[in-house]
Amino acid sequence: MMLFELKVALRFLREGRGQTVFILMGIAVGVAVQVFLNTLITGLQADLINQTVGSSPHVWIQGESEFDSETKLLEWESIMEIVGQREDIVAISPLVESNGFIVTTSEAVPVQIKGVKLEQADAIYKIINRLDVQTRELSGNQVLIGKGIADKYAIAREQSIRLSLPNGVVQNYTVAGIFDLGNEGSNATWVLLDLNQAQKIVGLGNRVSKIEMQIQEIFDAQEVDEDLEQRLANVEVGNWIDSNRSLLTALQSQSSSSIMIQVFVLLAITLGIASVLAVSVVQKSKQLGILKAMGTKNKHASRIFLLEGAILGFLGAILGAGLGIALVYGFLFGTSIDTGTPLFALTVEYKSLIVIIVIAIVASTLAAAIPARKTARLNAVEVIRNG
Amino acid sequence: MDNQKTLLEAIDLSKVYGTTIRNKVLHDLNFSIAREEFTSIIGYSGSGKSTLLNILGALDQPTQGKIIFDGVDFGQMNEDALAVFRNENLGFIFQFHHLLPEFTALENVLIPTWIKEGRSHNKRLKRAKELLELVGLKEYMNNKATNLSGGQQQRVAIARALINEPAILLGDEPTGNLDSESTQQVYRLFREINANLKTTIIIVTHNDHIAAKSDRVIELSDGRISRDYSNKILSEDDAFSQVAPEYCKYCGKQRQTKSGYVL
Numbered sequence: 179m180m181l182f183e184l185k186v187a188l189r190f191l192r193e194g195r196g197q198t199v200f201i202l203m204g205i206a207v208g209v210a211v212q213v214f215l216n217t218l219i220t221g222l223q224a225d226l227i228n229q230t231v232g233s234s235p236h237v238w239i240q241g242e243s244e245f246d247s248e249t250k251l252l253e254w255e256s257i258m259e260i261v262g263q264r265e266d267i268v269a270i271s272p273l274v275e276s277n278g279f280i281v282t283t284s285e286a287v288p289v290q291i292k293g294v295k296l297e298q299a300d301a302i303y304k305i306i307n308r309l310d311v312q313t314r315e316l317s318g319n320q321v322l323i324g325k326g327i328a329d330k331y332a333i334a335r336e337q338s339i340r341l342s343l344p345n346g347v348v349q350n351y352t353v354a355g356i357f358d359l360g361n362e363g364s365n366a367t368w369v370l371l372d373l374n375q376a377q378k379i380v381g382l383g384n385r386v387s388k389i390e391m392q393i394q395e396i397f398d399a400q401e402v403d404e405d406l407e408q409r410l411a412n413v414e415v416g417n418w419i420d421s422n423r424s425l426l427t428a429l430q431s432q433s434s435s436s437i438m439i440q441v442f443v444l445l446a447i448t449l450g451i452a453s454v455l456a457v458s459v460v461q462k463s464k465q466l467g468i469l470k471a472m473g474t475k476n477k478h479a480s481r482i483f484l485l486e487g488a489i490l491g492f493l494g495a496i497l498g499a500g501l502g503i504a505l506v507y508g509f510l511f512g513t514s515i516d517t518g519t520p521l522f523a524l525t526v527e528y529k530s531l532i533v534i535i536v537i538a539i540v541a542s543t544l545a546a547a548i549p550a551r552k553t554a555r556l557n558a559v560e561v562i563r564n565g
Numbered sequence: 566m567d568n569q570k571t572l573l574e575a576i577d578l579s580k581v582y583g584t585t586i587r588n589k590v591l592h593d594l595n596f597s598i599a600r601e602e603f604t605s606i607i608g609y610s611g612s613g614k615s616t617l618l619n620i621l622g623a624l625d626q627p628t629q630g631k632i633i634f635d636g637v638d639f640g641q642m643n644e645d646a647l648a649v650f651r652n653e654n655l656g657f658i659f660q661f662h663h664l665l666p667e668f669t670a671l672e673n674v675l676i677p678t679w680i681k682e683g684r685s686h687n688k689r690l691k692r693a694k695e696l697l698e699l700v701g702l703k704e705y706m707n708n709k710a711t712n713l714s715g716g717q718q719q720r721v722a723i724a725r726a727l728i729n730e731p732a733i734l735l736g737d738e739p740t741g742n743l744d745s746e747s748t749q750q751v752y753r754l755f756r757e758i759n760a761n762l763k764t765t766i767i768i769v770t771h772n773d774h775i776a777a778k779s780d781r782v783i784e785l786s787d788g789r790i791s792r793d794y795s796n797k798i799l800s801e802d803d804a805f806s807q808v809a810p811e812y813c814k815y816c817g818k819q820r821q822t823k824s825g826y827v828l
Contacts, residue, residue, distance in 0.1 A: 181684040186667075193667040468663040471624055472677050472725075473652020475645045559625045562659055562737070563615065 183478055187485035201454045202494045208447040209498025212440050212534050214505040219436040221524035223429050230422060233304045235390035236399045237417045254386045260409055269301035269392040274376035281340045289369045293376020302392050311355035316372040320354035326366030328356045347379045444541055451545035455483055459549040466553055467561025480550035487546025488539060495538035499531055572765050573598040577630035580616050590616045591788045603759045603766045605776040608785035614769040615737050622655050622735045623647045652681050656726030660738040664710035664718055671706040674724045681729060696724035700754060716747030723754055736768035
């Protein structure tokens, strides 16, 4: 019996053109706002998270704290072997850390000395591509320094610098390159040198301070943390989620306020459809009465309005999705006028697009349920008697 | 009347409107309608004509009593069954035409078949065109209902009432809104349908000429049958004098009703 109701529903919509266009625009604007808002918030959060953890370790292992602040790891190579069993670990890098100074003729500049294997560290920190020189390995007497240090103290490549450590070791190195990690803190304090060399001057022998990792799904960090804690004895494991609580709380409340806005937009659409269709039932009561007199069953008569709701929801949602995508590209274009690149990357997620469309259709159909019930109750005799 | 000839039977039919203030519109009516009979129901406004017709057409339910249609008791059917019954057995024609303005004349005629079959069939299309030809509107079949005159709309409504080949055609003042020429056209149409398609016809009418030309007249006053007689063997003049003696031009003196024809 569906085709007949569909035919009548479509005809009612087509003949009530003004009303149909009006309500379609309402749905489309609502859906467009949802699509845009959703894309914007998702993009913004992805960008923020990427800035936070994209080029830094997600999970790390260090020795258990002793009385002094220095914590050390033993047998780091066997630890790395155990850790390597987890397949979701995409990068792993040993690190020797120490405070120190670059001593110039006039002053001592506080720096963080980081001994790494450059290629392994690169997998986490993306250093190699952000160097002003092409190199993949550091020899014993070479260091890499941050752009912040280089600029502030006028240190150029190939120049020699003197490193001084708290344990009294003082050693000369050649600056092999200058990196710009896009992060003020790292650029202003990091001095990278070869792992073995660092072990030697810091006095760790064959030990390291930390093992740093990146994992496939960043939000699995806590779970990976717990797993490693169980597998390894006498170590402390940390992860980015626990050390970025406030950021994540902020993101979460941003997400929930975005959902709140979307729910209210949806509610507004639904109420709009419900009220327009309710008016339409009154307008069409004569037609509905006559259809019933001619033998249309109550449930079929009400199905006409359910179908109207579904059709409006479908068309409006498709229209709105298009409009929303246009808004996203408008935003990308608008924010890239000055700089040439957009403020941050936005990608319309088709999964959430489909979810929004489906929700709009369901909501529109539900909105039609009230007028549809009214239709079912409409009495043919009353309509006919009153002309 | 034997069952073979009886199409419809009203037994102790009463209708009361309202619950607090009870308004009894029909009082214990008993009558039957024979197959292929052309019956007019006449009476003053408020005499219960339309209410009776709506009950006969399964649109309204009696407060008491029952309708037996071709052996089937309406009271035993639920709303959906009644809807199907209306669709398949009854053709309605209303005073206010009641075409769907969103559809063309042809589509309006087809709507009862859509309701019946859920979709359109080509053979129905052919029949709809034939019916539109029968009512003389074939050229107008693609006009929107709103682009037709009152008389044309009413003739489309008649075609629509006939599309599912109903056993009975019910008209509630089908000519009430029409000029005299259209009224004549519609009447002739009813007669043709009655003769050719063997359709039983019951119309509620204020039009004395139409009533006089029907086979049988049931006159209601205050919800009771005050007169019920057959016109069949009367001359047109005699019949007219029955229906409206006060307007009768040709009957110089009031004729005595022949016994047996006033029931």
